[in-house]
Amino acid sequence: MQSIGQSKWSERTVGSIRPSFRSAFCVALFALGVALCTAGCTTPGGTTAATPTAVDSAAALPSWRDGPAKQTIQKFVADVTREGSPNYVPPAQRIAVFDNDGTLWSEQPLYFQFAFMLDQVKAAAPKHPEWKNNPAFKALVAKDYGALASHEKQLLQLVAVANSGMTVDDYDRTIRDWLASARHPKFNRPYTELVYQPQLELLAYLRNNGFKTFIVSGGTIEFMRPWAEKAYGIPPEQVIGSSQVVQYQMRDGQPVLVRQPKLDFVDDGPGKPVGIYRNIGRKPILAFGNSDGDLQMLQYTASGSGPHLALLVHHDDAVREFAYDRASKIGKLDKAWDEAIADGWTVVSMKDDWQTIYPAPKQ
Template sequence: MKSKILISALLLSYVCSAQADPLSAWNDSASKQAIEQWVQNATNQDRSTFIPPDKRYVVFDNDGTLWPEAPLTFQLRFAVDEIKRLAPEHPEWKNDPVVSAVLKDDFRTVAQSGEKGLMQLLELTHSNITTDEFAQRVSNWVDSHQDQRFGCRYDQMGYQPMRQLLDYLRDNGFKTWIISGGGIDFMRVLAQKMYGIPPEQVVGSFSLSEFSLTDNGTQLRKTMKGAFNDDAAAKPVAIHLFMGQRPVAAFGNSDGDLAMLQYTAANPDFRTFGLLVHHTDAEREYAYDSHPPASGKLIEGLKMAQEKGWTVVDMKQDWKTVFDPALCK
């Protein structure tokens, strides 16, 4: 009887411990330990590494760091689906080689069109509409589309370990921001629900909107004027513009995030933390670094992480789950 009671007690203790682990989707690896150790050091007032709560700003890339960017980024997938939805209303588009390639799912031709082709798709699907109408289109797309490989909606595909990490940091007094090359208006529709990050803490690529009075009040209409691409060296610029102070931790996954990690690491006042997500799991997600399917090249970042002591997360080895199994197969 005593042995049964002891076994039951041990099982209960194990279950409670698992439930209490805020990073339960992470394996107990060096990456998880590095995160926990840094947070403990930063939040313990008795240590020289203590960071005051009003300075605990941390920044996250989005594509490839919080949700997948392969085989296409979600925003490009949205643009493709919008082109297909709107094409019957615009017969003049059929003569455009980039649009024609989209309609044929010929993404090699789309890729070969480069930045010019991408900007063309964005102009057709992201401009000359009000900001409210654009947000509604994104919401409608999320409600009506799902990822074919994983069988779940795009707003259910936030990486479970990273979502736990966001919660863990906030529970310890950190303010979480998104600093991403993705479109600011696109991400703001999804970030609160997916990550618990409010719109004012989402910073991304943008172009200027135009204000006007209407019979019903006012409106902002999206344009392609004054485009700002929030990637690479532009990320520290955006951090300064929108946040007004240097972060104490930065999380990314590609060489496009290097400037953000370097800017954070150079914080003269605090011991900072840097982390790169390395996509190594072809079975549960995708595996790439030097040759990504669309974006997210990671070459220099791996070298610099070793030099700077940044944490590199091996997705295959460090994560118990990639997506929430209750949502995605």
């Protein structure tokens, strides 16, 4: 079944994308504030809410410019939540999944978790001379971020070793400490402030209309869970990501969970539908991504027999954020873009559809 508003949107997509992908390819947590509360905050992950009204729809997404993308989202939500509608979906089945990097917060010039990983690997490097032949470590030493992105699995393995032997509680504190002090190289703001304001509003809008929202990311659950609830209103149990093997041990008479030097699951590309199946057990009716790493998640969602909505963020705003797509080493949008045009998925232009990008800086 075709998503609501697909055919009209696919025509708009082809005309509006234009040659923006030929521009330069340069290339976060903020508490949900007044603007988000205006959008109708609910208990994180809540699944019950009133049917949306025209006033709710108009006020809920103030950072979204009025246009086909916003209208498609509003029409879809109204249609699946209105009792008596032929496309009505019961609250228990209103599952919405979001990629994190490049979809909920920025990801350039390097995935934010990679920036954290690099600091961890650098600190552990003197103890591991065998890393000198590892392609990911070579790219790290050379600061070749393009090559580093091409060796994501090897980098994750380095990180797994660098942080093995640490309890999950100690690792959690390490992440929180890093996020409290690290700054983005372009914006000189904490990474935790570089979440997208329009997406914060959309998450709240969906929850206010009976959706349960999940993160489905290639990043690790260990990195995302310490801050995702405060940033997005998404609790730890609704964060799906890559993971490292963890082992139960007794230390000093106390039970602890200890990180092992081995990856358990990579939640990227074809791994995303698998992660959704394992952790949710229901096929989503809405999926939002930004890159080829989200292609299979969007395909899986769009294959549903009932109403569904597949969305992609196109990073085409070099002034307010970054402009990149087909040729980028980070967050490459190529095959997923082609499929979006062919199948009528909704492509959201950051430049044209978002009135603002980030929340106001914290004072």
